[in-house]
Amino acid sequence: MSDFPSSDDGLLASELPGDNAPALSVxxxxxxxxxxxxxxxxxxxxxxxxxxxxxxxxxxxxxxxxxxxxxxxxxxxxxxxxxxxxxxxxxxxxxxxxxxxxxxxxxxxxxxxxxxxxAGQGALMALLDKRRLALAAEGLFDAARKVPLPFLPRVIGVVTSPTGAVIRDILHRLEDRCPTHVIVWPVAVQGEGAAAQIAAAIRGFDAIAPGGAIPRPDLVIVARGGGSIEDLWAFNEEEAVRAVAACSIPIISAVGHETDTSLCDFAADVRAPTPTAAAEIAVPVRGELIAQLRELGLRTARCAARAHERAAEQLDFTVRRLPAPDGLLAPQRQRLDELAERLPRALSARLSHARADLGDAAGALRPSLLDASLRRSRERLAAVRLDKILVERRIADGRRTLDALWRIAAQAHPNRPLEKGYVRVEDRDGHVLVAAAAARAAGRLRLVFGDGKVDAQVSSSTEPGSEGVERAKRRPYSAPKADQPKLL
Structure with a gap:
């Protein structure tokens, strides 16, 4: 028998006659x-x-x-x-x-x-609550991020639909309370892409430079009318909420009616229950301001008048308590009269005393007294005249002292040993060298003799401890010339 199985063993695929289930590929x-x-x-x-x-x-x-x-x-x-x-x-x-x-x-x-x-309102609210908690954890709703609103904004930017009733209500309310320059940035407030438009409008207002062709708003209102949570969902989108939180301009969020709440309300600086209420929060009542100013002006005038009246009363009271002018000045007037009477007598007495003093001084100025004083002065001058012998003796003593000092200075002169055959070694800059190592380091030397200077070069083959200097021929020492002055 063969070791290999035949096709009848069922190991190989085969189609039987009448089989209606052919093999399919995967x-x-x-x-x-x-x-x-x-x-x-x-x-x-x-x-x-x-x-x-x-x-x-x-x-x-x-x-x-x-x-x-x-x-x-x-x-x-x-x-x-x-x-x-x-x-x-x-x-x-x-x-x-x-x-x-x-x-x-x-x-x-x-x-x-x-x-x-x-899947229903519950799922939408669950998503809203989850997003609210996530943004709150980032600090977007913190009270520390919020800034106060300006008291009287010059320019107000409004982000809303340009065709709805919201913008008309805001403009009408602002006109009634305090007419203000309003810039409207039209956006879609619901539907696809509404959140992106709202965020772009807020960032656009924030990007306006102060002093440009378009005035920069002092306040921004983000507004929309009421509706279901699905209609207001654009104001719950993360993109719009982050734009509101990041805006450097104060923002009022007025989305929906009083019972409606969006995430933009939490991120804004102030939440208004309705768009009309946002206009009321944004500006004060102009008529009330005028009335308040008028009242303050009247109060200021009344206070000034009252202060004037009280000052006048105090002045009158003070004047009544003061004595009469004649009573105040009578003693001074009397004293002035007494001094006027005493002045001529005092001048006469002073003149008499001056004349007596002049007579006493004139007696001391006689010519005989002046001659005697001049004679005494001449005698004192003759007594203090110098004798010539004394002056010459003093000069001789000084010359001998000077010669002795000069001989001492000559003995201490640094060139004195050079006359005895010594040599002073210097570098080319004139610094005295006192060590062989310093001479080797200098290389080029100057030898100073008693009769002159000689340049020398340190030999490269010189061993340490040797002199290391090329000896220069010296002239024999000669005695000083006869006409040379002697110091000793």
């Missing part, structure tokens, strides 16, 4: 399943909780819809993802509308989502 079966699923589930609506939400670099979004028993993969193509009215997040319950299909590469079925909606 691709054929996967495509058949894909067609079957897409024909049977061409339009479905699925409710579930978002899980694993992510956006790919291509712009397509991938997610899972799950409940407590099953999980369904989902995909949102780039064109559809850009039209979503809210930003999907994990944990949000939604209703997805689309069609089922299969992904043969992974043997999985998935839903291609064409529309994504929040």
């Amino acid at each position: 691709s054929e079966l996967s495509m058949a399943l894909k067609r079957s699923v897409e024909e049977s589930f061409g339009h479905v609506r699925v409710r579930g909780e978002i899980s694993g939400w992510k956006r790919a670099a291509s712009g397509h979004c991938y997610l899972c819809l799950k409940d407590d028993k099953a999980v369904l993969d989902g995909v949102i193509w780039k064109a559809t993802a850009g039209a979503l009215r809210f930003r999907p997040e994990d944990g949000i319950e939604v209703v997805a509308t689309g069609k089922l299909t299969t992904y043969p590469g992974r043997s999985r079925y998935q839903i291609v989502i064409e529309r994504l909606e929040l």
